[in-house]
Amino acid sequence: MNALRLIFVFGLMAESTVAWSPAKQQYFRQETGLAMSGSLHGQDSCFLPLKQLDQDYFAPRIIQIAGAYPGLTKEEFMAVSSEPAAPEGQWTYDFSDPDGPQLGTVALDGGSVVAACEDPVAIIAEHTSLAVPLPDAITEPVDLIVLVDRAATHFAERRFLLIEENGELVIGAFETKQDLPAGCEILGQVQLCQIPWLPSMKKTKTGFMEVDEYF
Numbered sequence: 703m704n705a706l707r708l709i710f711v712f713g714l715m716a717e718s719t720v721a722w723s724p725a726k727q728q729y730f731r732q733e734t735g736l737a738m739s740g741s742l743h744g745q746d747s748c749f750l751p752l753k754q755l756d757q758d759y760f761a762p763r764i765i766q767i768a769g770a771y772p773g774l775t776k777e778e779f780m781a782v783s784s785e786p787a788a789p790e791g792q793w794t795y796d797f798s799d800p801d802g803p804q805l806g807t808v809a810l811d812g813g814s815v816v817a818a819c820e821d822p823v824a825i826i827a828e829h830t831s832l833a834v835p836l837p838d839a840i841t842e843p844v845d846l847i848v849l850v851d852r853a854a855t856h857f858a859e860r861r862f863l864l865i866e867e868n869g870e871l872v873i874g875a876f877e878t879k880q881d882l883p884a885g886c887e888i889l890g891q892v893q894l895c896q897i898p899w900l901p902s903m904k905k906t907k908t909g910f911m912e913v914d915e916y917f
Contacts, residue, residue, distance in 0.1 A: 762810060766784065767824045
């Protein structure tokens, strides 16, 4: 019976190890050869502060930044790469490429919108370039994070698109496909535009979405 239990436990451990392999780059731990000192979890009434993720947990997603808008080129936008979203309840690792073309990475809160992006890229845009209203007390441009899915290259009415027009990249929405500039190319759709909280913004929590706005 003990042998069967041992085989069963080992089988679960092996299945878990194979089923979840978030890291895409191999890395190795060095063997120190030092004798184990102290207690492990569950030994001598010692317990690690463990956190068990739920099955519907969305991990924050690392998105590469293509550049700043306006002034972003098609080559800069297409040069960065993206990784698949982590499965629900799990997470992935990001191994930065020091020789890569991206200017940096930014972590966006996990959620259905971010997880659904097939080929996400982040753009840093000033709020004035997108006509995003902010309090009158804010007189300087504020950086926003614009999440674009490069896999969504089809037209959608009233959805904000990233298009290339006469060699320049433009973010805008159009009512009909006929309203698109002639000869333009759709490079992606805006899936999210994240606004930071600033001290000059209101603090309201009424429970009504139309009232609970910071700007």
